[in-house]
Amino acid sequence: MPDKALSGTKVLEYAQFVSGPYCAKIMAGFGADVTKIEPPEGDIARKRGPFPGDSPHPERSGLFLYVNTNKLGITLALDSPQGKEIFKKLVRDTDVFIEDTAPGTMERLGLDYSALKEINPGLIMASITPFGQTGPHRDYKAYYLNLCQGSGLGYATPYTPLDPQILDRPPLKEGGLISEYDCGTTAAIAILSALYARMFTGEGQRIDVSKQEALLNLQRPEMAACLTDGERLSRGTSEHVDALSGLYPCKDGYVYAMFSEDHHWHALMDLMGNPEWAKNEKFSTVEKRRELQLEDTHPHLMPWLAEHTREEILHGLQTRRTPLGPLYKIAEVPHTEHMRVREFFVELSHPEAGTLSYPSAIAKFSESPMTLERPAPLLGQHNEAIYGQRLGYSSEELSRLKDTGVI
Numbered sequence: 427m428p429d430k431a432l433s434g435t436k437v438l439e440y441a442q443f444v445s446g447p448y449c450a451k452i453m454a455g456f457g458a459d460v461t462k463i464e465p466p467e468g469d470i471a472r473k474r475g476p477f478p479g480d481s482p483h484p485e486r487s488g489l490f491l492y493v494n495t496n497k498l499g500i501t502l503a504l505d506s507p508q509g510k511e512i513f514k515k516l517v518r519d520t521d522v523f524i525e526d527t528a529p530g531t532m533e534r535l536g537l538d539y540s541a542l543k544e545i546n547p548g549l550i551m552a553s554i555t556p557f558g559q560t561g562p563h564r565d566y567k568a569y570y571l572n573l574c575q576g577s578g579l580g581y582a583t584p585y586t587p588l589d590p591q592i593l594d595r596p597p598l599k600e601g602g603l604i605s606e607y608d609c610g611t612t613a614a615i616a617i618l619s620a621l622y623a624r625m626f627t628g629e630g631q632r633i634d635v636s637k638q639e640a641l642l643n644l645q646r647p648e649m650a651a652c653l654t655d656g657e658r659l660s661r662g663t664s665e666h667v668d669a670l671s672g673l674y675p676c677k678d679g680y681v682y683a684m685f686s687e688d689h690h691w692h693a694l695m696d697l698m699g700n701p702e703w704a705k706n707e708k709f710s711t712v713e714k715r716r717e718l719q720l721e722d723t724h725p726h727l728m729p730w731l732a733e734h735t736r737e738e739i740l741h742g743l744q745t746r747r748t749p750l751g752p753l754y755k756i757a758e759v760p761h762t763e764h765m766r767v768r769e770f771f772v773e774l775s776h777p778e779a780g781t782l783s784y785p786s787a788i789a790k791f792s793e794s795p796m797t798l799e800r801p802a803p804l805l806g807q808h809n810e811a812i813y814g815q816r817l818g819y820s821s822e823e824l825s826r827l828k829d830t831g832v833i
Contacts, residue, residue, distance in 0.1 A: 430457020431794040435621070437461070437522040439497070440504070442469045444570070444603050445637065446526040446554050447493040448610030453522070453617065454496035455787060455796040461516070461812060462497045463504075466831055468805045469494075478779055484805065485778035489603075491802045495774065495784065499803025500812050501833045504535055508832045513537060515817050517545050522617055526554045529564045539632040549630040550620045554613050558636030568637075574605045577641030578649075605641055612640035669718040673753070676731045681739055682751040688712050693746035697739075698730055776801040809833055 435458040439450035447462070447469070454460040462469075471493065472484040503509040514537075517523065523542065525532060532538045532553075539551045553559060556568035574580055580597030613635045620631055642649065670691070671684040685691045691712075695704045703726050708714050731739070736752035743750045754762070760771045760783065775781045779801075787796035813819045813833065827833045 429794060430796065431791065432456040432458040433794075435459065435521045436519060437524065438463060438516055438520045439524045441524055441526040441554065443471050443474075443526075444489070444493055444606035445609040445613065446524050447471065448607050449552070449554065449613040449617070450497065450524050451493050451495060452611065452614040452788065455798075457794065457796075458522075460497045461808070462494060462499045462803065463502050463513075463516075464499065464805060466501045466503055466806075466833065468501075472805070478782075483778065485776075488782075491776060491779055491782065492784065494802035495798055496800050497803055498800075498808040498812065499806065500809050501806040503832050504537065506830075506832050508827065508830075510535060510537060512813070512817070512827075512832070514542075514545055516812075517542050517549065520546060520549060521621070523549060523551045524554070524613070524617070525551070528567070529553075529555055529559050543630060547630060548624060548628060550617060550624065550633065551630070552613055552617050552620075552633040552635060554609065554635045554637065556637050558639065559634045563638075570603060570606050571599055573609075573637045573641060574599055576638050577605070578645055579605060579641060582645065605637075608644060609635065609637040609640045612643070669720050669723040670715060674727065674731050676734055676736055676739060678735045679755070680753040681731075681736055682753060683739075683743075684749070686712075686716070690748045691715060693743055693748040696746060697742045701726070701730075772798055774798050774801050777804065806833065 432453055435453070437450055437453050437458045437460040439446060439460060440463045441447055441450065442464075450460050450462065468484055469490060471490040472487050473482070474487055474489045475482070476488040477483060477486050478488075502512060504513055539549075542549055542551060555564070556573055557563040557566055568576070575597055579600055583598050583600045613633070616633045616635060620633060624630060670686050673680055673682050683694075685694050688711075691709075695701070698704075703709075708718065708722065734742075740750050740752050759765060765771060770786055771783045772786045773781050774784050784798055786798055789796065809828075810821075810824060813824055813827075814821070819827070824833070
């Protein structure tokens with residue numbers, strides 16, 4: 427098998443929950459040698475479900491298992507004198523250090539970038555925090571829910587013409603932990619750029635990732651409209667919420683469609699068998715149909731949609747060169763024919779959680795493929811390999827470090 431894109435790149439991760447670990451997971455997938463450092467009590471994600479059989483267990487958290495594949499795992503108390511010295515030894519031959527502690531924490535530990543670059547001038551250190559390392563909000567604490575709302579995502583989620591009052595509803599939370607994954611992806615892009623720059627300069631650098639700013643960057647059209655025109659684009663605006671566009675319920679779920687264009691409308695009518703009601707003058711031209719209200723179209727469309735499945739509507743309109751998007755539940759996606767052919771979901775065995783199905787590579791590389799080679803580590807699973815074989819600590823020394831709570 428050919429080398430992977432980041433083979434030979436050594437990464438240390440001292441991060442918990444989702445953003446930092448997902449950032450490191452992306453790099454591990456690209457082939458980087460990622461060592462995850464957990465405090466002796468473990469990453470807080472180990473307490474988050476889902477758990478197999480709904481039985482909580484620190485080694486069986488679905489969240490932890492997913493965001494920590496392909497990594498080695500060690501435990502280390504960075505707030506102890508011995509822990510700091512061990513960490514410095516690890517940093518000496520590290521290319522990237524990813525951390526998500528509160529601003530000022532690494533400085534108080536004497537492990538900030540200025541101190542670490544004295545040990546390793548080529549080190550790239552990425553700090554992922556809610557509001558960044560500077561500014562009046564830098565010390566504010568925040569959960570992913572706060573950050574979702576602090577970036578405006580809450581007012582942009584969701585949009586549906588079936589609820590014309592949605593613009594007046596309170597802000598919502600986006601599904602799952604999407605914003606956390608988005609922040610992790612942003613950090614990974616920044617790190618890869620810094621690695622590329624180091625190829626030419628030989629110098630490392632500090633990367634300051636603000637989660638709020640990462641999420642704001644995902645909403646540039648909405649932000650630009652607000653700053654330039656004072657227009658609030660949230661959950662759909664009047665020109666998007668109309669009688670011929672949006673989310674429609676059908677027999678087995680929902681589809682998203684736009685029938686505003688003339689050929690799209692005629693394709694739908696053809697699929698429906700050119701019903702008599704469509705011959706009414708108000709449906710005759712694009713201009714007239716743009717004046718329609720929900721009560722003009724929904725009483726006709728909804729009964730027909732309720733009798734047909736997503737696949738029937740999708741393929742019926744596709745053959746008539748009209749776009750339509752079926753909406754799938756998360757549990758349905760792995761079982762679609764497309765996912766099976768692409769082999770996106772793969773099975774991976776874990777010593778505690780057993781064999782589970784995992785999403786695999788975020789992209790397919792022709793020459794340096796991303797693969798799932800290693801399940802998420804058990805707590806401290808690679809202490810002996812890293813501290814003993816890599817750093818040269820004896821078995822007796824490791825036992826003392828464990829007994830004193832350093833590892």
